[in-house]
Amino acid sequence: MSVRELVVLGTASQVPTRHRNHNGYLLRWDGQGILFDPGEGTQRQMLRAGVAAHDIDRICVTHFHGDHSLGLAGVIQRINLDQVPHPVTAHYPASGRHFFERLRYATAYRETVRLAEEPVTADGPLAVTDAYTLDACLLSHPVESYGYRLTEPDGRRILPERLAAHGIKGPDVGRIQREGVLDGVTLDDVSEVRRGQRFAFVMDTRLCDGVHALAEGADMLVIESTFLDEDVRLATDHGHLTAGQAAAVARDAGVRHLVLTHFSQRYSDPAEFERQARAAGFDGELSIAQDLMRVPVPKR
Numbered sequence: 001m002s003v004r005e006l007v008v009l010g011t012a013s014q015v016p017t018r019h020r021n022h023n024g025y026l027l028r029w030d031g032q033g034i035l036f037d038p039g040e041g042t043q044r045q046m047l048r049a050g051v052a053a054h055d056i057d058r059i060c061v062t063h064f065h066g067d068h069s070l071g072l073a074g075v076i077q078r079i080n081l082d083q084v085p086h087p088v089t090a091h092y093p094a095s096g097r098h099f100f101e102r103l104r105y106a107t108a109y110r111e112t113v114r115l116a117e118e119p120v121t122a123d124g125p126l127a128v129t130d131a132y133t134l135d136a137c138l139l140s141h142p143v144e145s146y147g148y149r150l151t152e153p154d155g156r157r158i159l160p161e162r163l164a165a166h167g168i169k170g171p172d173v174g175r176i177q178r179e180g181v182l183d184g185v186t187l188d189d190v191s192e193v194r195r196g197q198r199f200a201f202v203m204d205t206r207l208c209d210g211v212h213a214l215a216e217g218a219d220m221l222v223i224e225s226t227f228l229d230e231d232v233r234l235a236t237d238h239g240h241l242t243a244g245q246a247a248a249v250a251r252d253a254g255v256r257h258l259v260l261t262h263f264s265q266r267y268s269d270p271a272e273f274e275r276q277a278r279a280a281g282f283d284g285e286l287s288i289a290q291d292l293m294r295v296p297v298p299k300r
Helices: 042-049 072-081 094-104 160-165 171-179 209-215 229-238 243-253 271-279
Strands: 004-010 024-029 032-036 058-060 088-091 115-117 124-128 133-138 146-151 155-158 191-194 198-202 220-224 257-261 285-288 294-296
Touching: 004 042, 004 257, 024 042, 024 198, 042 072, 072 094, 094 115, 133 209, 146 209, 155 171, 198 209, 209 220, 209 243, 220 243, 229 243, 243 257, 243 271, 257 271, 271 285
Parallel strands: 032 058, 058 088, 088 115, 198 220, 220 257, 257 285
Antiparallel strands: 004 024, 004 294, 024 032, 124 133, 133 146, 146 198, 155 191
């Protein structure tokens, strides 16, 4: 059975707290796993969340600030220690290659897994698989930062009432799906396009074109909301978003499920992020991320 869910490993911003680990997010997408922004402590959070090194097929780093990348050393070594049987691909801003190399070889260990490095140099597709296309978009932060987006290929939804109208049933249903036509009836006559699911991941950034492009039409948008709205000047100065800004992006982009995360330690009441997101006019499904939370990707 296919599973599409976000496993939240950490939700703090620069400083972890007693209740929030540094960043870390695993997206389960059918049989594949994509690990986003493994901050310090990610390996232990994986253990607590029931995530194994074998679950990781890709690593996507938005930028090289410590709360988004210091866990790379432990995660990479664990992948090798556990002798993950498949290759793993790592994406990260090309300008941070030296940081990635330092973290990859922070200490001595035995390499047993092929880890392919595919640095991001510009907006556009990074990988195309049968299950999804992975794209990157440049964001606006004091260091080079990219957001990521998964887009599932469009499919077809069979409409039973149209099958019945054309007298198609039993084995003939499978036949028209395979062959595209049956006795003059086309697949278009008995089905409609089912738009593929879309997942977007936006971390440290000010408002910019890349944020809107990533969020557009997303079924799930995971986005930083480091500050509350009253601290918007701090957010802009440091290259971050407020809860209201993030929610307004989701509102305008038609996002179905908004996940707010990456909270500053200065705030003690998570409910205020939800209140400000709703005040910004977002009326879709909303999650205020907590460590070890699991969030299903909305079905189409």
